[in-house]
Amino acid sequence: MTKITERLKHNRITNGYCNICGTYELLTKDHVPPKCAITLGPVLQKTVNEFFHISEPIKPLNAQHGAFFKTICSTCNNDVLGGLDKSIEDVTKVFRSKLGLYMTGTQMNPFIRIPFDSVSFTKAMIGHILSATSVEDCKVQLGENPFYTPLRSYVVGKISSFEDTHDIYYWFYPHRMHISAQSVSFMNEGHVAFICALHFFPIGFMVTIKGEGTFPAHATKLKLKDEFLIFNMTAINYEYTTFPFVNLKGDQMYAISSGHTCVSYPLIK
Template sequence: MSKYELSISERQKHTKIREGYCLLCERYGKLTFDHVPPQGASFLSEIEQFHITELLSEPKRNIKGIKSPNGGKFKTICNDCNNTVIGGKDDIIKKVCHDASEQILHIAGTTNPDYRIITVRTDILNYCRAMIGHILAATSCDECRKPPKETSYFTPLQNFVLGKSQDISETHDIHYWFYPYKKQISARFICYYENGAIYCMSLLYFYPIAFLVTQKGAPVYTNHSRKVDFTSNTLRFPATINRYIDFPFCELSGNKMYMLAAQQCTISYPR
């Protein structure tokens, strides 16, 4: 590998494809770029994107990220899934972000915990469908090159996004909390280990909400997180932070660790 290749994020190797298997509907055909997070839901436009492992590695590498003038993009889903299945619900994500951001501006500076609770009314079902759809799309295009296989973790999520099921609470939990950072993190799949047990999880974190999907019953250590209630029409969470806000990409104590494939986990920074 040349010095130039070593100086550029390996993310560049995972974007070049024309046709493949859509990671949502699984049909083979022309693939399109999905914006993650969707345009209008984030204040970022120009970004620099890396595999998160490149920034966590020791010793630190001095590398350049992949630049994009209009946010993070992943060429992994077909046009119909992009524009209709999840794209048709992106306005819900945008409104949630806008309403939460407006409330955060109004409570800035207050120290009374009773006034630091963000409450957003929304279509919970379709908000979660759109967010999970973007999470499933946020990965390497290499995953589109082989015929898909049914799995106990991803298949229920795909069926939920596609509207084939109305609830995933039998197989998955969804957690959310206040996310105050400009950086954006997406991870299609992570294995989390604790005391002999392994749990699967996926995530999409961008201001002002962190959205974490886990295997049913997985432990989550953000003590101010909330679990999605599909019988409600409200997201409600405190605008507070702690050291676990980037979970699992944070300091883990005791018998805990996480495992991942580098190409499935990206981090973006404003330019």
Template sequence: MMLLRQFNNRVALSSCNRRVICGKYGRLSKDHVPPQGSITVTKVEQVHLTEVFGLNANPVKGIPSTNGSKFRTICRECNMTALGENDGEIADVCKALTRQINHFFRAANSPTSHVYTPLNAVKYCRAMIGHILAATSVNECRREPCEAPYFTPLQQFVLGDDHALEDTHDIYYWFFPHKHHQSIKIFRMVNEGNECSMSILSFFPLAFLLTEKGKGIYPAGAVKLELSDKSLFVDLSALNIDFSTFPAVELKGNQFLLMAGSMSILSYPIT
């Protein structure tokens, strides 16, 4: 397993590193995952999901970061444009849903467990996917770029191609009522014979899941998001709470997960 300190960017960075979104070579820039503005940035402790998830997982002491979970894997241009110009949509969605969620749990007689907020789905997804791509080890920046059926369409979408995902990926979301943050750039799941590669970024109040097109592995309670959607509808009931931390959930029968520790990061706010 790769040491946690390797993804924590404690290595010397030079001008020959490849940026994981645009694929160009040059100096790297730090990206906050989750993005600033969508959460209250505090001191966090970071661990690999593979270090804390499993039958024999032992408690480990994570690596502290003084102002949120950060990854130095993209260039300043991508950070300021592809992500920065769209991060406001994530912040607006998070703030609008948080207000409604607070109201829902304070009101004892709410007639429905659903809340909703308008959104620009393309801008929201472009920013979320960009942060998923950025959340990885700096070692990935030292590899030669190559075409990848799973990642190339994601890169093209983040860089401005609104139609890049039409034949390759599906997107799902659900209520994520937890304090910790979860980012997994890629993992693969087998569920009763069905196999699917996926990516996820989860932080209050939503989990955001990418899957291979038509493969359909997602937790109970997930809602499919289309890029043409104008609103997000979120169910706040506790009916599917046990599945909200997917993929860190109990596996049963013919189910198993494959993931790389350096691409599977949990961060816990320290107050």
């Protein structure tokens, strides 16, 4: 008998604690990636472990209207993230336009610069990372957490910056599958980094603890003072575009909680 994806048990809930503001109420569906930044359509979902590592047949979750997570309240979904998603839409729209010029050889420069609102963009991306989690997290009150508490406070406007506690890296992500992941521990050359990520075409986006991150060599560090996102388009590090979920070398390894990861990929008819 074919097994059913573990994603199914992390997707069903009605009321719970919002994973951004912590209030207990009716939870709403948040599309991750936001529907304004992608072509919305049917997708299949598995956990990262099921998608990358398990060879036996796993029946995926069939999401007819894009990937969503029912983990945040309507206020955070509509008033907070809904008001910020335009910044992601603007970046992806310009990026795709410039990417077309680069792929056809019209633009030869291997760096693509995109103007953006750094605060709105980072709040929106972090907010969707926070929502892309297991419903198990919504069954208990949010406690203080040195990694997640500052991120939640930044998204809802309690603090003005993430830069005192976190670093953000981004890069060109050339794949059709979407990856979201919380609480990944990645070891490289004896150093362990704690990582959250949200990848969807054409953006790879990763959050780590300040000064302690491990990241792809072609990634760019994002600073709130930046006026442009600068994407390195050279293909030399293509194998690391799905970081941290890459072919491991040397002493590299990663540890994950399956319920906190998701791979969404197009349903091909």
